[in-house]
Amino acid sequence: xxxxxxxxxxxxxxxxxxxxxxxxxxxxxxxxxxxxxxxxxxxxxxxxxxxxxxxxxxxxxxxxxxxxxxxxxxxxxxxxxxxxxxxxxxxxxxxxxxxxxxxxxxxxxxxxxxxxxxxxxxxxxxxxxxxxxxxxxxxxxxxxxxxxxxxxxxxxxxxxxxxxxxxxxxxxxxxxxxxxxxxxxxxxxxxxxxxxxxxxxxxxxxxxxxxxxxxxxxxxxxxxxxxxxxxxxxxxxxxxxxxxxxxxxxxxxxxxxxxxxxxxxxxxxxxxxxxxxxxxxxxxxxxxxxxxxxxxxxxxxxxxxxxxxxxxxxxxxxxxxxxxxxxxxxxxxxxxxxxxxxxxxxxxxxxxxxxxxxxxxxxxxxxxxxxxxxxxxxxxxxxxxxxxxxxxxxxxxxxxx
Numbered sequence: 001x002x003x004x005x006x007x008x009x010x011x012x013x014x015x016x017x018x019x020x021x022x023x024x025x026x027x028x029x030x031x032x033x034x035x036x037x038x039x040x041x042x043x044x045x046x047x048x049x050x051x052x053x054x055x056x057x058x059x060x061x062x063x064x065x066x067x068x069x070x071x072x073x074x075x076x077x078x079x080x081x082x083x084x085x086x087x088x089x090x091x092x093x094x095x096x097x098x099x100x101x102x103x104x105x106x107x108x109x110x111x112x113x114x115x116x117x118x119x120x121x122x123x124x125x126x127x128x129x130x131x132x133x134x135x136x137x138x139x140x141x142x143x144x145x146x147x148x149x150x151x152x153x154x155x156x157x158x159x160x161x162x163x164x165x166x167x168x169x170x171x172x173x174x175x176x177x178x179x180x181x182x183x184x185x186x187x188x189x190x191x192x193x194x195x196x197x198x199x200x201x202x203x204x205x206x207x208x209x210x211x212x213x214x215x216x217x218x219x220x221x222x223x224x225x226x227x228x229x230x231x232x233x234x235x236x237x238x239x240x241x242x243x244x245x246x247x248x249x250x251x252x253x254x255x256x257x258x259x260x261x262x263x264x265x266x267x268x269x270x271x272x273x274x275x276x277x278x279x280x281x282x283x284x285x286x287x288x289x290x291x292x293x294x295x296x297x298x299x300x301x302x303x304x305x306x307x308x309x310x311x312x313x314x315x316x317x318x319x320x321x322x323x324x325x326x327x328x329x330x331x332x333x334x335x336x337x338x339x340x341x342x343x344x345x346x347x348x349x350x351x352x353x354x355x356x357x358x359x360x361x362x363x364x365x366x367x368x369x370x371x372x373x374x375x376x377x378x379x380x381x382x383x384x385x386x387x388x389x390x391x392x393x394x395x396x397x398x399x400x401x
Contacts, residue, residue: 016183023176025153030169046357064339084177095167223379225348259311284380286313
């Protein structure tokens with residue numbers, strides 16, 4: 001673990017990615033609190049997730065194709081620089097007094113485009129930053145940047161909103177993108193950052209369709225992606241329901257992220273014990289247990305405590321899916337297939353947001369947590385059944401060229 005952090009390529013990349021993700025959470029929390037306080041509707045809050053993540057369903061394949069044709073480090077540098085400009089524009093507008101939900105959604109959409117194009121590239125670049133033996137742990141730490149940021153970012157974002165309003169939180173997001181761009185400009189991957197892959201998006205789709213294990217992993221990525229939403233979309237309404245006030249919505253997300261932080265050092269070992277696929281199934285089971293606990297929680301302290309369990313399970317599940325895909329793919333296909341992963345993993349969040357917002361407005365946030373836990377349980381059970389019946393499972397021998 002410490003060897004990875006001390007590495008001259010992976011260490012700075014981890015720090016830059018963490019800074020960028022913390023900034024993104026500052027944006028997300030400031031945005032959802034801002035929209036909820038203006039409209040008072042969870043369904044309107046859900047539009048923030050739709051604007052920021054729905055575009056991934058459409059543009060992620062393009063991002064994957066770009067990742068398989070160009071230098072991945074340079075591509076990330078260009079995209080992050082553009083996102084820094086977009087985030088700066090929003091921050092300046094809000095600091096000057098703009099309180100337009102439509103403007104917020106428009107800039108969030110632009111940031112979502114950058115996320116859709118960069119996420120497959122981030123995943124495909126990872127094997128060039130570490131030796132093959134360290135890939136599983138490096139993948140867990142890359143997932144940790146999202147989840148550690150989930151623990152730090154919401155609290156920081158809420159604090160910045162309280163200190164100087166949403167504009168200050170949006171400014172932090174702009175600075176974080178600039179910091180990530182600087183890191184990308186100075187690191188030098190130890191492996192090949194430019195793929196030799198050729199062909200279009202359909203080449204990746206055809207490869208996946210010939211391999212049931214890859215199909216199963218990508219569908220599982222959709223399920224895991226849905227698990228990221230309830231703590232965000234339902235945060236303001238649940239905080240208000242439990243007497244915390246909607247302005248403390250970030251506490252639920254922070255508790256979820258702290259669970260991921262607790263799990264991070266053990267993911268590699270857990271994966272060796274349980275094996276590929278089964279680690280994800282076990283992780284999703286923990287997410288379900290935590291969500292059911294939130295639905296039954298009588299007070300805020302209990303809800304915050306049990307959602308930590310969900311955060312632990314989420315990190316195990318998400319890390320296992322991405323690591324399994326990276327291990328099973330040739331370098332020339334990584335970008336395009338990880339784009340399909342992005343479509344599921346990131347695209348699952350707006351789908352879940354629409355479900356969560358709709359159920360919460362009608363039946364309350366706790367009912368929405370129960371509905372989502374049922375969906376996650378069905379997905380985990382279906383994949384576990386396939387693993388139990390499959391002869392080769394997720395072994396390299398099961399993957400056709």
